[in-house]
Amino acid sequence: MSIAAVIGLGTMGAGIAAVLARSGMTVRGFDVSAGAIEATRRKLPSISGVLDDLGVPARGSASDIVLTDALEDAVAGADLVIENVPEEIGLKRAVLAEVAGLVSGSCVLASDTSGIPISRLQEGLPSPERVVGMHWSNPPHIIPVVEVVAGHGTSAATVDWMMATVRRLNLIPVRVKRDVPGFVENRILYAVMREALDLVERGVVDAEDLDTCVSWGIGYKLSVVGPMSLLDMAGLDIYGSVASYLNRDLCSRDDVSPWAEEKIASGRLGLKTGEGIYAYHQDEAASLGAARARRLVAVRRALDASGEGGP
Numbered sequence: 308m309s310i311a312a313v314i315g316l317g318t319m320g321a322g323i324a325a326v327l328a329r330s331g332m333t334v335r336g337f338d339v340s341a342g343a344i345e346a347t348r349r350k351l352p353s354i355s356g357v358l359d360d361l362g363v364p365a366r367g368s369a370s371d372i373v374l375t376d377a378l379e380d381a382v383a384g385a386d387l388v389i390e391n392v393p394e395e396i397g398l399k400r401a402v403l404a405e406v407a408g409l410v411s412g413s414c415v416l417a418s419d420t421s422g423i424p425i426s427r428l429q430e431g432l433p434s435p436e437r438v439v440g441m442h443w444s445n446p447p448h449i450i451p452v453v454e455v456v457a458g459h460g461t462s463a464a465t466v467d468w469m470m471a472t473v474r475r476l477n478l479i480p481v482r483v484k485r486d487v488p489g490f491v492e493n494r495i496l497y498a499v500m501r502e503a504l505d506l507v508e509r510g511v512v513d514a515e516d517l518d519t520c521v522s523w524g525i526g527y528k529l530s531v532v533g534p535m536s537l538l539d540m541a542g543l544d545i546y547g548s549v550a551s552y553l554n555r556d557l558c559s560r561d562d563v564s565p566w567a568e569e570k571i572a573s574g575r576l577g578l579k580t581g582e583g584i585y586a587y588h589q590d591e592a593a594s595l596g597a598a599r600a601r602r603l604v605a606v607r608r609a610l611d612a613s614g615e616g617g618p
């Protein structure tokens with residue numbers, strides 16, 4: 308049975324650890340924060356409930372995950388280490404270097420970075436060929452796609468191993484062929500976010516109406532028909548006509564939206580601070596998270612049940 312270690316147990320760590328354990332791997336989780344370890348312990352039972360609802364085969368249990376505040380215990384004998392520490396290149400490089408000094412020559416070091424090129428993370432490590440991007444989506448126990456990203460130094464064998472491992476986890480791997488910042492998913496998402504923020508900021512539409520428009524319009528459709536298929540569905544001639552005037556008018560700013568910047572500066576960060584784009588009641592974060600998980604599970608079950616393959 309293979310051994311996996313999850314380093315960093317914040318937003319992403321618990322769900323990733325639970326998926327790995329469910330597939331039958333021996334799993335250990337490590338964090339520098341005792342609070343994060345405790346929060347993970349509390350979250351694991353409900354995450355297992357969601358995996359039950361999704362019908363994910365149970366070859367192992369999240370209750371067997373060992374959570375520790377000792378890095379060397381977490382990574383001892385590991386075949387796979389996934390780092391999930393905050394998105395700071397210096398921190399990630401330091402963590403990967405420390406882990407590399409503790410594991411065997413065959414251990415794969417994966418990073419869940421949202422978009423730092425893997426080539427930059429593997430620089431200076433003793434075995435860059437074993438370093439690979441494994442980019443999950445939040446919530447990681449519900450969204451089935453994982454981007455697999457090779458840096459300049461990653462070997463083809465490591466990429467193949469990771470693609471096979473993601474499939475064994477009951478997830479859908481997507482091979483990203485070039486190590487571009489943001490990979491694929493976040494490049495698309497951030498293009499959407501830039502336009503969405505600009506439309507609300509300019510008063511073209513209210514925030515709630517924008518969410519309704521995207522979720523029930525393109526969002527709903529895209530979960531069944533991906534953008535490339537959508538181009539064929541609409542007709543490339545129609546796309547060409549619209550894009551010829553619309554592309555010029557789309558938001559192309561290369562800084563962060565001032566509206567978002569102002570909220571960040573005043574500490575209005577969203578759910579975690581009680582206010583962001585919207586205002587939230589105390590304790591709403593937990594109930595919203597559970598309600599969103601239920602809806603995501605329902606949609607995924609419906610798509611799976613249609614039996615007609617992915618987008």
Ligand SMILES: NC(=O)c1ccc[n+]([C@@H]2O[C@H](COP(=O)([O-])OP(=O)(O)OC[C@H]3O[C@@H](n4cnc5c(N)ncnc54)[C@H](O)[C@@H]3O)[C@@H](O)[C@H]2O)c1
Binds near residue numbers: 315318320338391394
């Ligand atoms: N949140 C998302 O939606 C999302 C989605 C996909 C990928 N990611 C990526 O996953 C990574 C983690 O994101 P997150 O949202 O879980 O962050 P987070 O801030 O919620 O959690 C990070 C955790 O890492 C811990 N940590 C800090 N330094 C550490 C160290 N030296 N060793 C071990 N643990 C340490 C922190 O205590 C914290 O618990 C980032 O690279 C992020 O870009 C996030």
